[in-house]
Amino acid sequence: MHTLYAPDLAPLSRREFLKFSAQGFLGLFALPFLDRYERWQRLNTPVVEPPVKLGRTVDDTVEVFDRPSFSATLLHVYWKDLVFEIDEVTYGDEKPRHNRVWYHIKGEGYAHSGKIQPVELRLNPVVRSVPEYGRLAEVTVPYTDTLRDFRNPQKLAYRLYYSTVHWVMDVTQDGDGNTWYRLWDDKFKVHYYARGEHLRMLEPEDVALLSPTVPPEGRRIEVWLRDQIMIAYENDEPALITRASTGGRFIDGDYTTPRGVFITNRKRPSRHMASEDLAAPNSYDLPGVPWVCYITxxxxxxxGTYWHNDFGKPRSHGCINLTPQAAHWLYRWSLPSVPFDQNTWIDEYGTQVRVI
Known part of the structure; x- marks a missing residue:
């Protein structure tokens, strides 16, 4: 939703691109960024993208107002992991400037998009077996609670969220005929079980290289820290422009994303990211982070990032947060291309990244 993909951009000249954006097509993305291309006029046109169908609250508390503004009348305060139907996407006040997008929760009111993850509720056909090396699968429901032992529903493990990616190592059934996938946790080296219909098995085409005719020297990535955007170029033409959230300063330290020139030579389709001290301030514990391209x-x-939807300002511990959709695109487009059966891939080459 905050991303412009190559099929939309490729047919447009630079002048057409800017004109198109001013007509509202890029409304959820553009302001107030991209002033290095040209000073964009402020966009006040209606949003033309189709509305989000469902949203999950990602913060401990989410405020709902009678209009899209933090100065409006507060109607409700909701808590984390509630799922709502969303029937409208619109602009709010000038603040917060980095993200003026609000969602209208059907029958309730307006909530700022930064605290709501767009999600779907898609159940999937289950498989009966997986290869010895395992198989990648993506969560396609707002969340699913995993068990350390599928025979004992009291032994809860992690809650896994929409768009996270995991390695399925085995398939089993319980006494009621329900199918459970045994997942491997790459951080803590343990297994836990998730309901099979809540995960979609990925196919080789889900990780196949994008733009295969573009040579390595024709691919490069820029991250603009001031504007909090990422641009991927094919032969000096933008192929993807998306908002990002880079490293910030927190009470436990300065995690600003380093400037410099790097390459994407190490990749993982899934990674459990967790701080060393989970009891420390600003700690994190995030299983199934999808589509990881390391640069240092x-x-x-x-x-990919599922714990916030507030791209456009620094808020990470140094990494470059993208929507799961944008991260998936970048994982497939950048080099090296990772074989379908590999959970870690390291090479001597990669796509150049300039953080400026």
Whole structure:
């Protein structure tokens, strides 16, 4: 929703691109960014993208107002992991400037988009077996609670969220005929079980290289820290422009994303990211982070983000947060291309990244 993909951009000249954006097509993305291309006029046209169908609250509390503004009348305060139907996407006040997008929760009121993850509720056919090396699968429901032992529903493990990606290592059934996938946790080296219909098995085409005719020297990525955007270029023409959230400063330290020139030579389709001290301030524990492209030996990476939807301002521990959809695109487009059966891939080459 905050991304412009190559099929939309490729047919447009630079002049047409800017004109098109001013007509509202890029309304959820553009303002107030891209002033290096040209000073864009403020967009006040109606949003023309189709509305989000469902949203999940991602913060401990989410405020709902009678109009799209934090100065409006407060109607409700909801808590984390409630799922609502969303029937309208619109602009709000000038603040917060980095993200003026609001969602209208059907029958309730307006909530700021930064605290709501767009989700779907899609159940999937289950498989009866997986290869010895496992198989990648993506969560396609707002969330699913996993069990350490599928025979004991009291032994809860992690709650896995929409768009996260996991390695399925085995398939089993319980006494009631329900199918459970045994997932491998790459951080803590344990297994836990998820309902099979809540995950979609990925296919080789889900990780196949995009734009295969574009040579390695024709691919490059820029991250603009000031504007909080990422641009992927094919032969100096933008192929993807998307908002991002880079590293920020927190009470426990300065995690600003480093400037410089890097390459995407290490990749993982799924990674459990967690801080060393989970009891520390600003700690994190995030299983199934999807589509990870590392650019430094210290762990700075591009990756999909499901714990916020507030792109356009720094808020990570150094990484470059993208929507899961944008991260998936970048994972497939950047080099090296990762074989379908590999959970980690390291090479001597990659796509150049300039953080400026």
């Amino acid at each position: 030996g210290g762990g700075i990476s591009f990756h």
